[in-house]
Structures are given as structure tokens and as C-alpha cells.
Amino acid sequence: MDNPDEVPQAMATWLQIEMHASSLELVFACLLIAFLLFLSALISGSEVAFFSLNRSNLDELEESESKSDKDLLQLLSKPKDLLAGLLIANNLVNVSTVIISYYVTVRFFSFGDSAWLGLLLQTIIITFLIVMFGEVVPKVYATENNLTVSRKLHAPIRFLIFTLKPFIAILVRGTHLIDGRFKKYNQSVSKDELNQAIELTYEEEPAYPDEKDILKGIVNFGEITTRQIMVPRQQIKAVDLEEDFDAIKSKLIEWGYSRVPVYKESLDRIEGILYLKDLLTKTNEGAEYDWRVMLRKPFFVPEKKKIDNLFRDFQKKHTHMAVVVDEYGGCAGLITLEDVLEEIVGEINDEYDEVEESQIQQIDERLFVCEASVLLHDLSRQTGFELELFEDYLADADTLAGLVLELAGKFPEIGEEIAFEKYRFWVEEADDRRIIKIKLELPAVDAEKEDERNNADV
Numbered sequence: 439m440d441n442p443d444e445v446p447q448a449m450a451t452w453l454q455i456e457m458h459a460s461s462l463e464l465v466f467a468c469l470l471i472a473f474l475l476f477l478s479a480l481i482s483g484s485e486v487a488f489f490s491l492n493r494s495n496l497d498e499l500e501e502s503e504s505k506s507d508k509d510l511l512q513l514l515s516k517p518k519d520l521l522a523g524l525l526i527a528n529n530l531v532n533v534s535t536v537i538i539s540y541y542v543t544v545r546f547f548s549f550g551d552s553a554w555l556g557l558l559l560q561t562i563i564i565t566f567l568i569v570m571f572g573e574v575v576p577k578v579y580a581t582e583n584n585l586t587v588s589r590k591l592h593a594p595i596r597f598l599i600f601t602l603k604p605f606i607a608i609l610v611r612g613t614h615l616i617d618g619r620f621k622k623y624n625q626s627v628s629k630d631e632l633n634q635a636i637e638l639t640y641e642e643e644p645a646y647p648d649e650k651d652i653l654k655g656i657v658n659f660g661e662i663t664t665r666q667i668m669v670p671r672q673q674i675k676a677v678d679l680e681e682d683f684d685a686i687k688s689k690l691i692e693w694g695y696s697r698v699p700v701y702k703e704s705l706d707r708i709e710g711i712l713y714l715k716d717l718l719t720k721t722n723e724g725a726e727y728d729w730r731v732m733l734r735k736p737f738f739v740p741e742k743k744k745i746d747n748l749f750r751d752f753q754k755k756h757t758h759m760a761v762v763v764d765e766y767g768g769c770a771g772l773i774t775l776e777d778v779l780e781e782i783v784g785e786i787n788d789e790y791d792e793v794e795e796s797q798i799q800q801i802d803e804r805l806f807v808c809e810a811s812v813l814l815h816d817l818s819r820q821t822g823f824e825l826e827l828f829e830d831y832l833a834d835a836d837t838l839a840g841l842v843l844e845l846a847g848k849f850p851e852i853g854e855e856i857a858f859e860k861y862r863f864w865v866e867e868a869d870d871r872r873i874i875k876i877k878l879e880l881p882a883v884d885a886e887k888e889d890e891r892n893n894a895d896v
Contacts, residue, residue, distance in 0.1 A: 464542070467538065467541075467542045468542075470538060471535055471538055471539055471542070471564075471567075474531050474534055474535040474538070475535060475567055475568065475571050475572050477531045478528060478531045478532055478535065478568065478571075478572030478573070479571060479572050479573075479575065479576035480576070480591060480594070481524055481527050481528045481531065481595075481598075482528060482572060482573050482576045482577055482580075483576035483577060483579060483580035483587055483591070484524065484580070484587065484588070484591040484592075484595050485521070485524045485525075485528070485577075485580075486576075486577045486580040486581055486584070487580040487581075487583070487584040487585075487587035487588045487591070488513075488514060488520060488524075488584075488588055488595075489517070489521070490580070490581055490584045491514070491584055491585065491588060495584065495585045496511075496514075498585070499511050506589065506592070506593075507589070509592060509593070509596065510588060510589060510592040513592055513595065513596055513599070518610050518613070519599060519606050519610060520595075520599065522606045522609045522610050522613075523595075523598060523599040523602050523606050524595070524598075525609075526602050526605050526606065526609065527598055527602060531572075532568055532572065535564065535567075535568060535572075536564055536568075539560055539563075539564040540560055542560075543556045543557070543559070543560040544556070632657045636650060636653050636654055636657070651784060651819075652782055652783060652784075655781050655782040655783070655784075656782055658781075659745065659746050659781060659782060660744055660746040661744070662744065662745045662781055662815065663741065663742050663743065663744060663745065664739055664740070664741060664742070664743045664744075664745060664748055664760075664762050664771075664773050665741040665742065665762065665770065665771070665836055666813065666814070666815040666836065667745065667773065667777050667778070667780075667781060667813060667815055667816070668741075668762045668770070668771035668772060668773040668777070669771050669772045669773065669777070670770070670771045670811065670813075670836070670837065671705060671769055671770055671771055672811070673811065674699065674705060674769075674771070674772050675689075675693050675695060675698060676698055676699045676700065676701050676705060676708075677689055677698055677699075677700050677701075677712065678700075678701060678702075679700055679701065679702040679709055679730065680702075682725040682726070683720075683723055683724065683725050683726070683727040683729045684724070684725040685725075686712070686717075686729055687717065687721065690712075690714055690717065695714070696713065696714045696715070697711055697712070697713055697714065697758065697759050697774075698711070698712050698714075699711055699712075699736065699759075699761060699772065700712050700730075700733055701769075705768075705769040706767070706768040706769050708736050708738075708761050708769060709733060709736070710730075710733030710734055710735060710736055711733065711734045711735075711736050711737075711759055712729070712732065712733055712734075713732070713734060716732040717729065717732065720732075736760075736761050737751075737755060737757050737759070737760045737761065738760065738761050738762075738763050739751070739760045739761070739762055739763070739773070740762070740763060740765075741762055741763070741764055741765075741770055741771075745773075745778050745781060748760065748773070748778060749775075749778050752775050752778070758774055758775040758776070759772065759773070759774050759775070760772075760773050760774075797809040797811070797812040797816070798812060798816075798817065798820055798821065800821075804879055804880040804881075804882065805877065805878070805879050805880075806821055806877070806878045806879075806880075807866060807875060807876075807877050807878075808838055808875070808876050808877075808878055809838075809874070809875060810837065810838055810839035810842070810868075810872070810873040810874055810875060810876050811837050811838075811839060812837060812838050813836060813837055814828075814832070814835065814836060814837060814838060814840075814841060817838055817878075821878070821880065822880065823861075823878070823880070827858075827859050827861075828841060828845075828858070831844040831845060838876055838878070839872065839873040839876065842856055842863050842865070842873065842876060843873070845858050845863070849873075850865045850868075850873070851865065851868075852865050852866070852867065852868055853865065859881070860881030860882070861878070861879065861880065861881060862878075862879040863876055863877070863878055863879075864876065864877040
């Protein structure tokens with residue numbers, strides 16, 4: 439080892455490192471770097487703590503009588519100023535740490551002809567220290583103890599925000615200018631993109647199976663028209679204006695509805711809506727009692743009205759039922775607040791609905807027997823029936839029977855098969871005037887797509 443030629447080049451490089459400062463100076467420099475790392479940790483932790491407070495945390499702060507909590511809420515009331523101050527402070531501290539570490543490297547150490555080694559060591563070591571102790575550790579701790587950290591650090595952070603106020607104002611105003619410049623280029627997210635995002639989010643079986651359907655219902659809420667979900671004219675239960683009170687009472691008891699429309703001569707002339715609760719105090723009255731004085735003014739809506747607008751109308755008018763009219767002013771159907779809400783939360787069944795048989799009976803994975811009067815929108819929601827494929831036939835068809843008639847171009851016979859794309863329909867039951875039941879077969883799942891889905895699940 440006395441011969442320098444025998445020393446490996448890598449070892450020789452390390453042996454060129456020399457110290458040019460006293461231990462006291464080096465200790466002071468290291469303590470200064472440690473203090474800056476501590477400040478970086480406090481700022482990074484407070485940033486995560488402040489912006490991870492949830493609604494329950496904020497409610498707790500609002501209910502508190504503590505002046506400290508009130509000050510914390512005031513600090514949180516200006517999130518842009520808060521974030522700008524934290525970012526400015528954190529960057530100042532981190533840059534200062536890098537500069538001092540570089541000064542220490544150059545001032546206190548000599549690497550001979552290998553100056554690059556000093557820069558490399560300084561970069562690696564200081565990067566590790568900043569990332570680990572100035573970012574990761576404090577942020578992990580603050581995430582788990584966000585409210586505690588926020589309460590402890592809000593006072594020094596308020597002082598920091600006050601100190602950096604001029605710089606914060608410049609930064610916030612600059613971001614406002616940038617927002618104004620690029621705001622016109624913002625693109626709204628389409629309905630299809632939101633549906634796709636929901637599908638990707640719930641690729642695995644969710645903890646609450648109804649979540650996915652509710653989210654998709656909210657996304658599609660503004661696209662659904664009253665015609666798609668209304669009770670069609672043929673299924674409306676209504677009473678004649680000329681009927682006596684005894685007949686009215688017996689019908690309401692039989693039907694079990696809380697509201698029924700009242701017509702004169704035909705359903706195209708709806709005169710009002712009769713509420714069951716209005717009759718409760720008159721049950722002892724005889725057949726001659728004039729029940730018409732209790733009629734309430736009907737609410738008429740067009741077939742193409744979007745149900746999100748209808749929902750707001752229901753709220754404003756404090757009513758739960760509307761009569762749907764066609765372009766000629768005739769009665770096309772009936773729609774209730776319950777029908778609208780079911781598009782988000784799914785079927786809402788009461789004690790009367792429980793005894794009703796479902797309009798869609800599933801035979802196996804792909805085969806269904808449906809009432810011909812089932813609405814296409816309900817069929818799609820419950821079976822996955824792809825309405826988009828039948829777009830050219832939907833202008834004059836709201837029910838499964840209407841779609842089959844459009845596809846066949848005639849009145850099909852019992853047992854007759856109608857095929858379209860990969861869907862198949864059979865008329866199970868019919869009379870001389872209408873189709874009653876239809877068997878539906880959905881297309882088989884594509885084998886390649888099924889394999890991809892199974893592989894993804896694995």
C-alpha cells in the first residue's frame with residue numbers, strides 16, 4: 439500500500455477529501471441546516487393539516503368557543519392566501535438549506551481534483567434530508583393528526599402569513615391574471631366521460647352496490663325527459679268529475695293512491711287533482727256530498743321537459759304530481775315526484791308497491807320476460823339494454839311494445855321472433871289490439887372483453 443499506484447482510483451478519490459474548518463464551525467453549520475429542516479417540516483406538515491380538514495373537523499371548530507379555534511377558522515377562510523404563504527415560505531427555507539449546504543461543502547471540505555464528488559454528495563445528502571424529514575415524515579404525521587397539528591401551528595403560520603403579506607399579494611394577483619387568461623379555454627367534462635370515470639372507479643365490487651347506480655343516475659339526471667319515465671295514459675287511474683262521493687271513496691280505497699287526477703268526459707280534459715288526505719275528514723258524508731270543491735289545480739308539463747327542471751318546479755310549487763301533455767294538448771301521461779327521485783336512488787316501494795309484480799322477470803343471465811308496457815328507460819336501467827343502438831326507432835317508441843312494433847313494421851304474431859343487431863325479441867302474449875308480454879334476449883358478452891375483465895380482476 440506504500441506505492442500509490444497500488445491504490446485503486448476510486449479509493450484515491452476519497453482519500454483526497456480534506457477538512458479546512460474547526461469542529462465548532464462545522465457543528466454550527468450543521469445545526470443551522472437542522473433548524474431549516476425543522477422549519478421545512480413545520481411548514482409542510484401545516485400545509486397538509488390545514489387542507490385535509492374535513493366537514494366534521496370544521497363543524498367542531500365552528501362549535502368551539504375557543505378564541506384559538508376562531509382564529510384558525512379565520513385563517514382557513516382565505517385558502518389562496520394561506521396556500522401562497524406556505525408555498526413561498528417552504529421554498530425560501532428549502533432554497534436556503536441548499537445554499538448553506540453548498541457553502542458548507544465548499545468552505546469546510548476540499549475534494550482536490552474531484553470537485554464534482556463534493557457537489558454529488560451535497561446534492562444526494564441534502565435532497566434526501568429535505569424529502570425525508572422536510573416533506574414525507576411531517577406530511578404523513580399531519581395527515582393522521584390534521585386537527586391537532588392545525589391547532590398547534592396556526593399561530594406561527596398566521597405570523598408567517600402577516601410577514602410575507604406583500605409577496606403573497608403579488609403571487610395571488612398573478613394567479614388571478616393567469617386564471618383570467620386561460621378561463622376561456624376550460625373544457626367542461628361530458629356526460630360520457632363522467633360515466634366512464636364512474637365505471638373505472640367501480641371496476642371492483644363496491645362496498646355499497648347502490649353507489650354506482652346513484653352516481654350514474656345523478657350524471658344522467660339532466661338528460662332524461664318526462665316522456666321517458668311517465669306513467670303512460672293507458673295506465674292512469676283517474677275518476678270522472680260526474681261520479682258521486684260514494685263511488686269516489688270506494689275507488690280511492692281500492693287503488694290506494696294518495697292523489698288521483700279528475701277528468702271531465704275524457705282524460706284529455708283533466709279538471710284537477712283530488713288528494714286523499716282532503717277526504718279523510720269527509721268520510722261520513724253521503725253520496726250527495728259535493729267533493730269537487732276539494733279539487734286542486736292540476737300542474738301541466740310538456741313531454742320533452744327535462745326532469746331536473748321538473749324537480750325544481752315540484753319544489754317551487756309544493757306539489758308532487760304533474761300531468762304530461764303532448765303537442766296537441768292532450769293527456770299523454772302522469773308523472774310524480776317519486777318517479778323523478780327513482781331515477782337517482784332506484785325503486786322506491788311502499789306498502790302498496792310490494793304486492794305488485796315486477797314488469798321485468800329475469801329467466802337467466804341473458805333472458806327476460808317483460809310486460810310489453812314497460813318503459814324503455816326502465817328496461818335499460820334494470821337489464822343493461824343498450825338504447826343507443828335503437829336510436830333511430832325511439833322517436834315514436836317509449837315502451838318495449840312500441841319498439842317491437844317499430845322494428846317489425848307490423849303487428850307481430852304470438853311466438854314471432856324479431857331480431858335486431860344482437861338482440862332478439864319474441865311476442866309471448868297478445869290480443870287483437872295490443873302486445874301484452876315480450877321475451878327479450880340480450881347479446882352474449884364478447885369473449886375477449888370478458889377475458890380482459892377477468893384478467894383485470896385478477
